[in-house]
Amino acid sequence: MERSLVLIKPDAMRRGLAGEIISRLESKGLKIVAMKMLRMDNALAQRHYAVHKNKPFFDELVDFITSGPIIAMVLQGDNAVKVIRQTMGETDPAKAPPGTIRGDLGGDVSHNLIHGSDSLESAENEVALFFSAKEIFAPDY
Numbered sequence: 001m002e003r004s005l006v007l008i009k010p011d012a013m014r015r016g017l018a019g020e021i022i023s024r025l026e027s028k029g030l031k032i033v034a035m036k037m038l039r040m041d042n043a044l045a046q047r048h049y050a051v052h053k054n055k056p057f058f059d060e061l062v063d064f065i066t067s068g069p070i071i072a073m074v075l076q077g078d079n080a081v082k083v084i085r086q087t088m089g090e091t092d093p094a095k096a097p098p099g100t101i102r103g104d105l106g107g108d109v110s111h112n113l114i115h116g117s118d119s120l121e122s123a124e125n126e127v128a129l130f131f132s133a134k135e136i137f138a139p140d141y
């Protein structure tokens with residue numbers, strides 16, 4: 001079983017889509033093992049998106065992700081990283097197919113509702129940025 005980090009981004013929070021997004025992920029059989037609502041500060045955003053530091057959209061990305069509260073979650077399940085990425089759809093909602101969160105709920109490439117770790121390695125690093133070990137439950141509750 002894998003664990004992965006999901007963020008429900010400020011646009012999804014503003015649009016009242018948190019419940020819908022969580023529901024879609026739970027329906028895939030993923031178990032919520034940690035969850036909190038927070039507003040990311042600049043330092044956390046810089047660390048979370050460090051891999052994008054040199055991209056032209058980096059400043060806009062940090063401004064957006066720190067612009068309001070988010071929900072951070074750790075989800076656990078078989079192939080969690082891949083299942084979450086497939087449920088999200090492509091980064092650009094215009095290219096994400098129907099049936100995916102981004103494809104169905106829209107937005108644009110800068111405001112695409114959800115973050116999900118893109119590999120097991122980044123999942124481990126990202127989970128540790130948001131949660132301490134004692135905040136994460138075993139999935140057999």
Ligand code: DAT
Pocket residue numbers: 052057061090091109110111112114115116118
């Ligand atoms: P994903 O969120 O699908 O993993 P990513 O890791 O490539 O996508 O990029 C991280 C975030 O950065 C993405 O969710 C939105 C923003 N972003 C990516 N490409 C962008 C672009 N071309 N213009 C503006 N924002 C972009």
Ligand code: MG
Pocket residue numbers: 116117118
């Ligand atoms: Mg990514």
